[in-house]
Amino acid sequence: xxxxxxxRYVPGNSIIHRLDPxxxxxxxxxxxxxxxxxxxxxxxxxxxxxxxxxxxxTKISLAVYLRGLKPVLWLIIFxxxxxxxxxxxxxxxxxxxxxxxxxxxxxxxxxxFLRFVFIILMSTVLTLTTPPLALADALEYMMKPLLKxxxxxxxxxxxxxxxxxxxxxxxxxxxxxxxAQRARGVDFxxxxxxxxxxAIVPILIPLFVGSIQxxxxxxxxxxxxGYQGGENxxxxxxxxxxRRDTVAVLIFVCVLVxxxxxxxxx
Amino acid sequence: xxxxxxxxxxxxxxxxxxxxxLDNLSLTIRKGEWVAIIGHNGSGxxxxxxxxxxxxxxxxxxxxxxxxxxIEENMWxxxxxxxxxxxxxxxxxxxxxxxxxxxxxxxxxxxxxxxMLEIIPMxxxxxxxxxxxxxxxxxxxxxxxxxxALAGIIAVAPKxxxxxxxxxxxxxxxxxxxxxxxxxxxxxxxDELTVLSITHDIDEAADADRIIVINDGQVVDEGRPAxxxxxxPKLLELGLDVPFAEQxxxxxxxxGISVPSKYLDEEGMINWLWQLNSKM
Numbered sequence: 001x002x003x004x005x006x007x008r009y010v011p012g013n014s015i016i017h018r019l020d021p022x023x024x025x026x027x028x029x030x031x032x033x034x035x036x037x038x039x040x041x042x043x044x045x046x047x048x049x050x051x052x053x054x055x056x057x058t059k060i061s062l063a064v065y066l067r068g069l070k071p072v073l074w075l076i077i078f079x080x081x082x083x084x085x086x087x088x089x090x091x092x093x094x095x096x097x098x099x100x101x102x103x104x105x106x107x108x109x110x111x112x113f114l115r116f117v118f119i120i121l122m123s124t125v126l127t128l129t130t131p132p133l134a135l136a137d138a139l140e141y142m143m144k145p146l147l148k149x150x151x152x153x154x155x156x157x158x159x160x161x162x163x164x165x166x167x168x169x170x171x172x173x174x175x176x177x178x179x180a181q182r183a184r185g186v187d188f189x190x191x192x193x194x195x196x197x198x199a200i201v202p203i204l205i206p207l208f209v210g211s212i213q214x215x216x217x218x219x220x221x222x223x224x225x226g227y228q229g230g231e232n233x234x235x236x237x238x239x240x241x242x243r244r245d246t247v248a249v250l251i252f253v254c255v256l257v258x259x260x261x262x263x264x265x266x
Numbered sequence: 267x268x269x270x271x272x273x274x275x276x277x278x279x280x281x282x283x284x285x286x287x288l289d290n291l292s293l294t295i296r297k298g299e300w301v302a303i304i305g306h307n308g309s310g311x312x313x314x315x316x317x318x319x320x321x322x323x324x325x326x327x328x329x330x331x332x333x334x335x336x337i338e339e340n341m342w343x344x345x346x347x348x349x350x351x352x353x354x355x356x357x358x359x360x361x362x363x364x365x366x367x368x369x370x371x372x373x374x375x376x377x378x379x380x381x382m383l384e385i386i387p388m389x390x391x392x393x394x395x396x397x398x399x400x401x402x403x404x405x406x407x408x409x410x411x412x413x414x415a416l417a418g419i420i421a422v423a424p425k426x427x428x429x430x431x432x433x434x435x436x437x438x439x440x441x442x443x444x445x446x447x448x449x450x451x452x453x454x455x456x457d458e459l460t461v462l463s464i465t466h467d468i469d470e471a472a473d474a475d476r477i478i479v480i481n482d483g484q485v486v487d488e489g490r491p492a493x494x495x496x497x498x499p500k501l502l503e504l505g506l507d508v509p510f511a512e513q514x515x516x517x518x519x520x521x522g523i524s525v526p527s528k529y530l531d532e533e534g535m536i537n538w539l540w541q542l543n544s545k546m
Binding site: 133161162164165168169172213214217218220221222223224225226227228232233234235236237238 | 316319321342345346348349350352354356357358359360361362363365366369370371372373374375376377378379382386402403404418419422
């Protein structure tokens, strides 16, 4: 668990930390789309520089990012190998049976590797610098247009906020239930797959029942405090667009322009 | 003083239950009073609290809160007048941080953000939690969470605060902190605030102006704490505790020392003990 870096927030006060979460969310999604625009080495250099600047300006140590790459390492290697051996186009260096290693294959494998690394680094930048709650606020803001088609935006974002708030609580409870069951002799760590899945039941059922009780209590408490539904509510948290957010968007647009230019240069 | 809460012949039975949680129960509470309702588990105390707020609807009978009958049309007006602190500190914490949680009631009432920024620090100050405004609930103790819950209610300034076993899941220290916060609030607001504390903590009940004892959905006794506690053995029969001074008295009695039959609080007991000593 401690190795999971994706989805974890590291408090800090860098320029990226202080950006509006909406900007960070939209830019990281656009960046992933942008990556597929690059089709030559110059494009990848531009993207690489941009990613590097973003990573360095979070002021979080590089080791943290490398740990984030670790869990997907096997996926990356697997895809690179597929690219390397199964690209029939271009000049052939090696050929044995169905496998061919060509210059195109090598180049494509490099590109795929870089794409993976950039995407993961950028999404890690997003999650490391943005508290989950700010992300939920950003999502709510972005879903606002859906109000027009009667989509329950406020209800969905309240659900998201409550879910996020209860994640640590439920984690604690899971550990407690597991320890309680261990104390009564349930073994979670050994035996066949079937035996191990059966051992999960005495954790799941109490957690379910506990969650339902929590939901009832929380519902009562919310109603007692005057919650009548999403409309006509004011908001305590507000997102403020500041000059640095405009600057971030402008920088991103510059990168986009340069990137499009590289497609025509080579 | 006017009656702020009137409960008239109320009965309630839970859908899956064989017996009535409340059975033809009637009681009145005057404005500005601090009333403790005591009774063992399952005596119907919490059901009464939920009926007062229209979280439950009575089968028969009538409830009136601050001259408003508690019926569906009035439910939001009534909920505006009544603030509730529930038992489980974890399960009633709605917000992601302390400030968010205090803001929840204000958001529901459509208070402007400008106003909220003034009210929230004041409410947190009242319960000595101002240093924790940005803290997440995971990092708070049970007593601190209950104080935040209280701040959330102070922020919307209700006329009545109902403590539905608010200290039941706390350690002795947390319990003292919460009670101290309520005592302070009551001292500041005086008759503008009515407190209904539902509890089986006898020390909490001892702070009340009046105690109502409930058993099996019916009122069995009511009176000032001194009157109720002097009926020690009867309380034990109802599955309730007696205060420490009362326990000490019965222990002394067993040792053959004659004790006064009237109720004494701890202070009174100390005075009596030390006079007893000087006579010997």
